[in-house]
Amino acid sequence: MNRINAPRGTRDIVYPEITDWQMLEERIREFYSRFLYREIRTPIFEHSELFHRGIGDTTEVVQKEMYTFEDKAGRSLTLRPENTASVVRAAIENNLLDTAFPLRFFYIGPMFRYDKPQKGRFRQFHQFGIEVFREESPELDAEVVYAAHAFLEELGLHDISLEINSVGCDECRPAYLTVLRQEAQARQEELCPDCRRKVDTNPLRIFDCKQPGCRSVAVAFPTIANHLCPGCSDHFTGVQAGLDAYQVPYTVNERMVRGLDYYTRTAFEITSSRLGAQNAILGGGRYNRLIHDLGGPDIPGIGFAAGMERLLLHLEMPPAEKPALCFLACQSAEYRLHVMKLARMLWQAGYHAFVDYSHANLKKQFRRSDRMAADFTLVLGEEEVSSGQLTIKDMARQEQVRIPQQELLEWMNQRKK
RNA sequence: GUGAGUGUAGCUCAAGGGUAGAGUAUCGGUCUGUGGAACCGAAUGUUGGGGGUUCAAAUCCCCUCACUCACCCCA
Numbered sequence: 001m002n003r004i005n006a007p008r009g010t011r012d013i014v015y016p017e018i019t020d021w022q023m024l025e026e027r028i029r030e031f032y033s034r035f036l037y038r039e040i041r042t043p044i045f046e047h048s049e050l051f052h053r054g055i056g057d058t059t060e061v062v063q064k065e066m067y068t069f070e071d072k073a074g075r076s077l078t079l080r081p082e083n084t085a086s087v088v089r090a091a092i093e094n095n096l097l098d099t100a101f102p103l104r105f106f107y108i109g110p111m112f113r114y115d116k117p118q119k120g121r122f123r124q125f126h127q128f129g130i131e132v133f134r135e136e137s138p139e140l141d142a143e144v145v146y147a148a149h150a151f152l153e154e155l156g157l158h159d160i161s162l163e164i165n166s167v168g169c170d171e172c173r174p175a176y177l178t179v180l181r182q183e184a185q186a187r188q189e190e191l192c193p194d195c196r197r198k199v200d201t202n203p204l205r206i207f208d209c210k211q212p213g214c215r216s217v218a219v220a221f222p223t224i225a226n227h228l229c230p231g232c233s234d235h236f237t238g239v240q241a242g243l244d245a246y247q248v249p250y251t252v253n254e255r256m257v258r259g260l261d262y263y264t265r266t267a268f269e270i271t272s273s274r275l276g277a278q279n280a281i282l283g284g285g286r287y288n289r290l291i292h293d294l295g296g297p298d299i300p301g302i303g304f305a306a307g308m309e310r311l312l313l314h315l316e317m318p319p320a321e322k323p324a325l326c327f328l329a330c331q332s333a334e335y336r337l338h339v340m341k342l343a344r345m346l347w348q349a350g351y352h353a354f355v356d357y358s359h360a361n362l363k364k365q366f367r368r369s370d371r372m373a374a375d376f377t378l379v380l381g382e383e384e385v386s387s388g389q390l391t392i393k394d395m396a397r398q399e400q401v402r403i404p405q406q407e408l409l410e411w412m413n414q415r416k417k
Numbered sequence: 418g419u420g421a422g423u424g425u426a427g428c429u430c431a432a433g434g435g436u437a438g439a440g441u442a443u444c445g446g447u448c449u450g451u452g453g454a455a456c457c458g459a460a461u462g463u464u465g466g467g468g469g470u471u472c473a474a475a476u477c478c479c480c481u482c483a484c485u486c487a488c489c490c491c492a
Contacts, residue, residue: 116489367452
């Protein structure tokens with residue numbers, strides 16, 4: 001029979017890598033609960049319309065990268081490519097927006113995008129993120145950015161840099177885009193074919209182009225900084241003051257663009273220099289229209305999402321502390337039932353124990369114990385059973401003792417300290 | 418979606434038209450109450466898949482699939 005492999009761009013996470021994931025998830029839960037973020041779990045698929053309306057029809061993600069399918073009743077469903085729209089939908093649907101309690105959510109889970117896989121990019125990948133609704137002060141933006149940056153720092157991530165920008169709002173961005181489009185049109189000849197197309201559709205993206213020609217042209221283009229309305233301008237100033245208060249190191253990048261349409265005002269991104277081409281490890285920003293656009297009240301929101309694969313790619317997790325492991329061997333099969341009684345004692349007391357049910361001789365059982373990196377090997381044989389004792393060998397110290405069987409737990413407890 | 422590189426034993430890799438190999442891991446033995454070392458031995462492959470050229474293909478040609486990296490896009 002031919003084998004079936006995991007679909008392209010997906011992968012299995014198995015031991016020992018899985019322990020890194022478990023530790024990371026634990027750290028996320030602990031860290032973000034300090035800020036009163038509460039976990040939320042939303043469905044892995046949603047009505048396709050949620051993402052069309054939320055993320056924006058013209059975005060790359062929606063146009064080319066969604067896993068969309070029809071269910072048996074003919075509904076158009078889509079595997080979530082990101083989670084912000086879902087969290088907003090869930091908050092509205094569950095009437096969570098009426099409470100006086102802070103509206104703060106965090107999530108951890110798989111996302112799906114039909115991309116061509118490469119280093120740090122998968123079709124099923126995992127993100128964690130946070131969302132805050134209803135608070136509009138710039139200082140809150142600063143706290144969210146701090147919560148993003150400080151977490152990575154606490155994880156011991158090096159070689160990361162934080163960039164922020166303001167992308168304006170519905171008041172000032174259209175006017176700026178007009179100016180930018182004019183400028184780009186004037187110098188169209190000097191742009192690559194790709195960018196020439198962007199002049200009409202999304203001129204901001206020209207700033208992203210890596211072609212040296214486009215880059216040198218785009219440097220001269222006007223940035224949004226001078227076109228922000230007073231409201232956005234004050235807000236951005238406030239964000240920066242807040243970041244200084246929280247002592248977050250950042251640089252302002254007036255040319256930073258984000259891929260999702262819903263961002264207003266604050267946008268930020270954390271990249272790593274150790275990651276290859278896919279160097280964005282975290283991205284987010286404010287979205288003051290999204291909740292309203294998805295049928296909710298007219299309240300603002302802000303959040304970010306981080307790529308967990310990319311995080312783990314250059315994160316050195318400390319080796320997990322594993323409790324002592326006892327390997328239970330016996331001289332021959334006739335003592336097996338005795339061994340099982342000892343195993344039961346250990347398990348009930350919370351110890352890790354492995355019973356060798358094979359009929360191998362002791363030498364082989366010891367070898368197996370060694371390969372499994374057991375801390376202790378317990379042996380039961382004729383001598384032990386007839387005297388109610390058992391032999392324990394400390395594998396690392398190469399010392400062994402014989403003790404009464406009923407003293408096993410006592411011995412382990414002392415040994416553990 | 419575009420491009421480049423790579424697919425041979427569980428893993429890392431040889432063999433570049435003439436019998437598919439090594440290291441490592443696995444299993445057995447030297448060694449039936451004691452692991453890591455050493456020595457001896459065994460097992461394991463539709464050479465990613467399909468087609469073509471040839472007396473003969475892992476090797477040359479075509480197609481396809483997968484992986485890797487880059488473009489693109491983004492977490």
